[in-house]
Amino acid sequence: METFLLHAQEAEALELAGRIRIPSGTKLPADWQGRVVIHWGAAHDELPGQPALQPLKAILRAQKRARREELLSLHGIKTAATHIAQGEQPVFTHKFKVAVFHLQTLAVYEKKEPLLAAAPSVRLMRQQQLAAAAYREVAPELAGFYVRRASREAVKAVYALGLDYGLVTIGILPGGHTLVLDVDPVPKLNGRLTELFAQAIDRYDAALTKELRRRERVMLGADPEFLLLSPQGKVVYADRFLTREGAVGCDAIVLSGHRVILPLAELRPQPSADPRVLTRNLQETMQLAARAITDESLAWLSGGMPAGGYPLGGHIHFSRCWLNAHLLRALDNYLALPLILIEGATTGGRRPRYGSLGDFRRKPHGGFEYRTLPSWLQSPEIAHGVLTLASLIADHYWQLPWRPLAETDIQAAYYRGDKTMLKGVVSRIWNELSGLKAYSLAAAPLERMRSRIESMTSWNEREDIRKAWKITPYSRKEAFEEQFML
Template structure:
C-alpha cells in the first residue's frame, strides 16, 4: 500500500500543489505544522473554524469563497482508488459542528452528476450536496493518485461548478504497532483476499475499447457530426463532443466486442472500422484521429478490461509502460488534451465489474499504433506486478509528460522497453510492439493532419498482425 510514499515525502508543499494543478486539480495546500501530525485539539479547532465560515486558504486564485459563503468543505478517506468514508467539515455558517464519518460510494459511470442518490448514497443538506459529495470522492481519488499515494485522506473545498480545491492530503500510515487504522485495515484485507484469488497471468482477462475519430469534409476542413451517419449505439457509433456541441454527438467511435485475445479484438476493430466506412457513402469525408487533430477537439483511445482487480499499481504500470511510449509517438498537438483529458491514471469503473483506462489518445491514427496499444495493454495488465519501474514519479518526467516534452521521456524509455521484453508472453506481443519501439528510437511521431480512413479501409489481419495496403503517416521530429 502507498508504494509512492517516498515520492510524496520528497515533494515540497509547492511541488505538491504544482503537481496537482498539472493533473487538472485546483490546489491550495495548508502549511504543515512543525510536528509530525497535529494534536487532535488543534485539528478540531480548525474544523470548527471551517464550519463557521471563518477559514479561507491562501495562495491560490481559485481559493474557496470567503467568510459567510455557503461552501461545502469535506474530508474523504480513500483506499486503493476507492473512497471509503467522507465527512463534512464545513458548509458556511449553516453547517454547525463538523459531521461524523459516513460510508462513501462512488457511483457507476453513466449516472448523471445531477441524478438523485442511489442506495447507500446519502445526500446532505436536504439533498443539495449529494452530487457534490460524489464529485468530491472522485477528486480525492485523483489527488492522492497524482501525489504518488494509493490510500489516505484528502480535505477539499467546493469552488462552484462542481469543482473542488484540494486543501490537504495525508497518507494512510501504520501505527507504532505496525497495524493500519480503520477503515484502511479492513479495506486492505479485502483487497488482499481479492488479489489472492487471481490466477497468474490472468487467463480470464477480457479486453475491449472505444477509440474516437473526427469526420471532416476535406474541401472545407469543417467537422461533420458523426451522428449524421452513425447511430448512437452499436459497434460503429457516435458520441458527445467538447463543450458547445451538446446534443450533436459529433465524434465517431468504434466499439468492438470485448475479446480474450488481442488478435481477436483487433479483428473486431477492423470490422467496426469497415462498417463505419460503409455507413458513410460520401467519399469526400475524411477521418482524423490522435490526441487533438483539430484545436479544441480532444480524442481518446479508451481501453476496457475485466477479469482483473483494479489497483493503483496496475494503473501506474499502464501509465509508465503504455501511456509514456504512446506520448513519445504522439504528434505534438496531442499534448493539448491535458489536463482536461489524458491525465495519468484516468480511469472509470464499469457496471460489469471491469474498468476503463482513459489516458491514451485515439490510436486509430494508425493500424500499427492500434495493434501495439492493444497487445501491450493486454500484456501489461496480465503481468503488471512484474513491472516495477516508475519514471513518471519523478518531477522531471511528470512535468515533461504534461508539457509534451519528449526528451526527458525518451531518456527513460529504453529501461521500460527492456522490462517489457523480459515478461513471459512478450513473444506474442513482439511483432506489434517492436515496430513502435523502433519508431520511438528513430524520433518518429504520427501525423494528426492526415486522413486515416483509407488506412483502415485497406487493413487486413494476416499471420496474427495487421497488414496495411499503403503507407502510414509518420513524421521525423529530430530533423
C-alpha cells in the same frame, strides 16, 4: 497473506494492527514470503525494491503544501493556490473530507457552508464560527452530485501524489468547481475510520492473493474515437450519422453550463483476449462506420486533438483481472509513456484535462477502462502494437517494477510531451519489456512498435485514417490483409 503492515508504533497503526488479519509490525520478518508492504506513516525505513503501498517518498512530498499543490496542478487538479495567487479568497458552499484507500472511497464527510454576502469582517467571523461545525458522514445511498464529484477528485488526488490512501479535503465553489484543499497521507483515525481502513486493508490482501493466482489472459476491449472533418476544414458532428448506441456510435463532450454535444465517433469492437483478433474487429467496426457515415468527402481524424477543442481518447477496456494501482502505474509507465514518442504535434493539447496519468473508470461488467491514452487509430500497425503491449503489461505487470513516473520531472516531461527528455527512459522501458519471456510470443507487432517508437516517427493527426485501414473510399480487403500480415 500477501501483505504486511509496516509502521513505527503510531497510535493509528497500532489500532489498525489490532483489527486486521494480515501480519504487522515495526520490522519485516526475515522469513516473510509475501508480496506487498503497506506503509503507515513515514517514521520507519523504506525497503528498496519491495513493492509497496504508500511509498515514504510520496508521503513526505505530500506533507509539503507548496510541493503538493504544484504536483496536483501538474496533473490538472485544481487547488486553492490559483485563486489565492490572484488575490481571491475562495468561499465554498460545501466542504468534504473523503477517506480514500487504494482507488476507492471509504467514507465521505460533509460540511455545508452557506454563501456569506456580508462585509469581509463579518464574513471572516462567521467563517471562523462555521469552521468549528462538525462534518457529518454521508450515507452512500444519499450521495448526490457534489459528493460523487468530491469522491472522484479525492481518488485522483491521492493517485496523482503517488499515494495509495489518505484523507482528502475538498471544497465546492459557488459556480460548482471543485478544489482540493488538503491531502493528509497519515490521517488521524477515529473509531469509524479505523474500522473502514482495516476492512479495506483485508479486502486488498484478499484481492491481491486472488490476482497473483490468475492464469487466464486478460480480456481486452476498446472504444477509440475519431473526428469527422469536411473538405473546408470544419468539424462535422458524428450524431448527424450515428446514434449513441451500437458497435459504432457517437460520444459526448460536456461544455460549460453542462451543455452536451455529440461530435465524436466511437468504435466499439467485440472484445477478445487476442490483440490481433481485436484489431481485426476494429477494422470490421470501421467498415460498419463507413456504411453509416454516407458522406465520403469527410475525413476521419484520430490522435489526441486533431481539431482545437475536440479531445479524442483511445480507451482500452480490461476484464478478467483486478483493477489495482500496481497495474495502473504499470500501464502509465510502460504504455502511456512510450506512446509519447510517436504522438503528433497537436496530441498533447488534450493534457492534462484529458490524458491524465492513471485515469480509469469502472465498468458495469466488473472490469475497467484505462482512459489515459489518445486515440491510436492512425494505422492497423499502431493499433495492433498498442493493444498487444496493453495485453502484455496486464498479464505480466508484477514483472515490470520500474516506475520512472514516480519522479516529478518525468511526470512534467510526460504532460508537456518532451520527447527528447523521455527517449532514454523509454529505451530502458523497452529493454525491460523485451526481457519478459512472454515478449517473444508476440514479438512481431511489438518489434514493429518498438522500431516506430525508437525512430520517434510522429503520426499526423490531420491524415485521414481510412487510407491506412483500407476503408471506403480507399477499400481493398486484400490490401488490408497484406499490410496486417507485415
